Amino acid sequence: MIFTAESIEQLSEQFSQLPGIGRKTAHRLALYVVKMQREEVVSLARALVNVKDRVRYCTVCSNITEADPCPICSNTKRDKTVVCVVEEPTDVLALERTNEFAGVYHVLGGALSPLDGVGPEDLRIKELLQRLSDSTVEEIILALNSDVEGEATTLYLSKLLKPLCMKVTRIARGLPVGTDLEFADEATLSRALEGRIAV
Amino acid sequence: MKIRDIHVRKFRNHTQTDAVFSEGVNALLGQNGEGKTNLLEAISYLCLTKSFFGSTDGVVLQVGENRFEVSGELEGDTGIRYHVAVAYEHAEKTKEFFINRTRVEKFSDVVGQFPVVVLSPESGAITTGGPADRRRFLDFVISQSSKVYLEDLLEYRRVLRQRNKVLFDSKVSRTDATDLLEPWNEELVDRGTRIVHRRHAFLEELQPLVTESYASIAGGTERPMMTYEPSVDGKESTSEEAIKQGFLSELKRKAGEEKRFGITLVGPHRDEVTLEINNLGVRSHASQGQHKTLLIALKVAEFLYLQNKRNEKPILLLDDIFTELDAHRAKRLLALTNSVGQSFISTTSDSVFPTEFNWANANKRFVVHRGTVEHEGARVLAN
Ligand SMILES: Nc1ncnc2c1ncn2[C@@H]1O[C@H](COP(=O)(O)OP(=O)(O)OP(=O)(O)O)[C@@H](O)[C@H]1O
Ligand SMILES: [Mg+2]
Ligand SMILES: [Zn+2]
Numbered sequence: 389m390i391f392t393a394e395s396i397e398q399l400s401e402q403f404s405q406l407p408g409i410g411r412k413t414a415h416r417l418a419l420y421v422v423k424m425q426r427e428e429v430v431s432l433a434r435a436l437v438n439v440k441d442r443v444r445y446c447t448v449c450s451n452i453t454e455a456d457p458c459p460i461c462s463n464t465k466r467d468k469t470v471v472c473v474v475e476e477p478t479d480v481l482a483l484e485r486t487n488e489f490a491g492v493y494h495v496l497g498g499a500l501s502p503l504d505g506v507g508p509e510d511l512r513i514k515e516l517l518q519r520l521s522d523s524t525v526e527e528i529i530l531a532l533n534s535d536v537e538g539e540a541t542t543l544y545l546s547k548l549l550k551p552l553c554m555k556v557t558r559i560a561r562g563l564p565v566g567t568d569l570e571f572a573d574e575a576t577l578s579r580a581l582e583g584r585i586a587v
Numbered sequence: 588m589k590i591r592d593i594h595v596r597k598f599r600n601h602t603q604t605d606a607v608f609s610e611g612v613n614a615l616l617g618q619n620g621e622g623k624t625n626l627l628e629a630i631s632y633l634c635l636t637k638s639f640f641g642s643t644d645g646v647v648l649q650v651g652e653n654r655f656e657v658s659g660e661l662e663g664d665t666g667i668r669y670h671v672a673v674a675y676e677h678a679e680k681t682k683e684f685f686i687n688r689t690r691v692e693k694f695s696d697v698v699g700q701f702p703v704v705v706l707s708p709e710s711g712a713i714t715t716g717g718p719a720d721r722r723r724f725l726d727f728v729i730s731q732s733s734k735v736y737l738e739d740l741l742e743y744r745r746v747l748r749q750r751n752k753v754l755f756d757s758k759v760s761r762t763d764a765t766d767l768l769e770p771w772n773e774e775l776v777d778r779g780t781r782i783v784h785r786r787h788a789f790l791e792e793l794q795p796l797v798t799e800s801y802a803s804i805a806g807g808t809e810r811p812m813m814t815y816e817p818s819v820d821g822k823e824s825t826s827e828e829a830i831k832q833g834f835l836s837e838l839k840r841k842a843g844e845e846k847r848f849g850i851t852l853v854g855p856h857r858d859e860v861t862l863e864i865n866n867l868g869v870r871s872h873a874s875q876g877q878h879k880t881l882l883i884a885l886k887v888a889e890f891l892y893l894q895n896k897r898n899e900k901p902i903l904l905l906d907d908i909f910t911e912l913d914a915h916r917a918k919r920l921l922a923l924t925n926s927v928g929q930s931f932i933s934t935t936s937d938s939v940f941p942t943e944f945n946w947a948n949a950n951k952r953f954v955v956h957r958g959t960v961e962h963e964g965a966r967v968l969a970n
Contacts, residue, residue, distance in 0.1 A: 410679030412653075500770065502752035507767065536745045536774055543770035 396422065448519070450495040450512045452477045460484075460492055467491045469526040473516065473545065475499050475533055478570040483531065486578045491529070494519065499537040500544060508544065520552060527555040529584055533568050546587040557584040588701050588899050589929045590630065591668075593659040597649040598632075599625035600958035607962070608929070611949030612921075614940065615933040615960070622958045623933035624707075627904050629657045630931065632673050634701035634902065636684050636694040639727075640709065644675045644682055653677045661701055664899050664928075671701070695738050699731040702893045706886050707906035713885060714869050714878045718859040725860065728889050729789050732896035736785050743778040743855065750775055750851050758849030772838060775854060780831045782855040783817045787825045789892075790815045790860065796888035797881075804919050805880045811864050818857035879916055887923060900928035909939035 396418050404414035421429060445451070446458035453459070460466060460480075470491030474480055480493050496511040519525070528549055532538035542558050549556045560583030569577070595604040600622045615623045628647060631639040638647060648655050658672035672685040684691040691697055712720035730737040750771040757764035790813055801811045820833030837853045845852050862869040864877055873881070893901045909917050917939055933955075946952060952963040 410676070410681065412676070412678040502749050502756065502767075536742050536749065539774055540746075540749070540770035543773050544766075547766075547769065 609951035617955035800887035801884035903930035
């Protein structure tokens with residue numbers, strides 16, 4: 389498809405950069421924007437910029453938040469002695485949906501993947517170690533995806549954390565092979581959390 | 588397993604092909620370049636979600652088009668019917684697979700449900716080619732018999748690429764990567780051990796089937812032998828624990844070399860299966876006829892193995908093999924296809940079918956011409 393308007397071409401190009409959006413869908417979205425009311429488009433644009441301006445990373449757990457520390461870290465009812473390590477903010481959402489976990493989180497920002505140029509220094513591992521050195525954490529739960537990258541990260545972290553003399557566990561392998569945490573249903577996730585094993 | 592009908596859209600040179608197949612032999616007749624192999628490839632998409640030649644989705648998509656679709660009705664040996672469809676969109680680079688109109692999440696769930704055995708000119712590489720060709724053969728068959736194997740294999744390949752990247756990076760930057768390698772080592776050994784274990788078991792089960800089918804083609808004096816030679820130690824001991832220990836010690840032994848080359852040198856991706864006839868290496872010593880006989884024996888064994896594992900007769904795809912085989916072996920194979928279940932046989936020449944071949948009932952002839960497929964009508968060639 390070749391558009392006669394340069395600006396549509398540009399917008400379409402921008403959309404196609406988003407994850408899960410192919411060229412065709414990007415074209416469709418761009419054409420949809422043309423049909424939208426001007427106010428709608430403005431508020432969409434504003435919403436995009438707002439997210440960028442307001443949302444930041446929690447200085448404690450690295451989750452995305454508007455208030456720092458995030459609502460989970462600043463909640464006095466949460467058990468600060470148990471830290472659940474996850475890859476992405478979406479994993480926090482998934483675990484929160486289960487209503488089973490009363491501890492706090494640490495968001496790594498990904499998993500080890502040499503092919504994508506992601507090494508330990510690209511994940512928030514330093515922050516995790518720092519957090520452990522000056523707090524009263526008793527248990528670390530590694531809740532990473534069950535793909536090979538998630539598992540490599542679990543193995544890497546267990547080796548790093550074990551000498552620090554705390555309880556290190558990983559969620560049970562109830563998750564189907566290769567699934568992302570965020571796509572697991574609540575029941576499966578609860579079971580995985582419950583059946584966690586020492587590493 | 589049988590394919591009752593197929594509908595192909597914008598796939599290779601098949602713009603719009605619809606065909607109703609017979610339960611027995613389906614002969615695809617046509618000149619070179621008319622679309623016979625392409626139709627077999629479409630069948631492969633229906634059964635395995637992909638091309639058995641390893642062609643990518645973008646390549647099989649009709650030139651200049653954006654979307655291809657293959658759909659059809661399959662029937663299991665117990666009579667259960669499945670509506671199966673696969674569709675690919677080039678702009679989105681998405682491929683979707685549907686069974687009974689429900690989207691399948693993971694393609695590994697499909698592979699093996701509709702078992703197929705393929706014999707094409709490329710298959711010759713199993714006996715004449717290098718270790719990679721024989722590994723491909725093992726993987727193709729075992730993947731169809733075990734979903735766990737396929738998943739292990741896919742993960743193993745991913746781990747291997749990740750591990751190779753670590754080795755390569757450390758070679759280039761001249762830094763020590765021991766810590767970074769460790770998690771990948773563990774995953775490599777974990778998947779790798781299961782793969783080797785499975786290959787052991789597979790070859791053990793396949794051997795008597797190969798021996799038997801070879802004898803039925805060539806008579807009893809020649810004995811074919813397959814010997815598994817895993818890259819990790821443990822050739823003699825086939826317990827998972829022994830394989831794992833062998834793997835670990837081999838990794839340790841080759842660590843320096845791996846570092847120097849920046850690549851993984853140990854694991855099932857470097858396995859070999861040697862083939863022998865009467866204790867002589869097939870690649871080095873076998874005659875052309877022996878190669879062909881062994882190939883057919885392997886394929887027959889593959890068929891019997893899958894049938895046994897899946898409790899389902901595989902669909903047999905024979906692409907152009909009669910140009911490769913002589914009349915005697917072709918006849919043997921045809922006799923077999925008459926008894927196996929459903930088969931698809933592509934050929935440029937009618938003469939490969941014996942004159943007494945019965946085209947009535949369960950067998951059908953199709954003429955493939957410029958990407959179209961037409962049923963020639965039941966016709967008894969005899970007299
Ligand atoms: N992606 C594609 N789009 C359109 N046409 C294609 C595509 N890929 C291959 N073809 C055409 O399909 C034809 C080859 O078809 P095919 O390989 O099925 O032939 P065949 O009948 O098996 O012939 P042979 O007897 O020589 O093996 C070629 O003419 C080729 O140009
Ligand atoms: Mg061909
Ligand atoms: Zn926080």
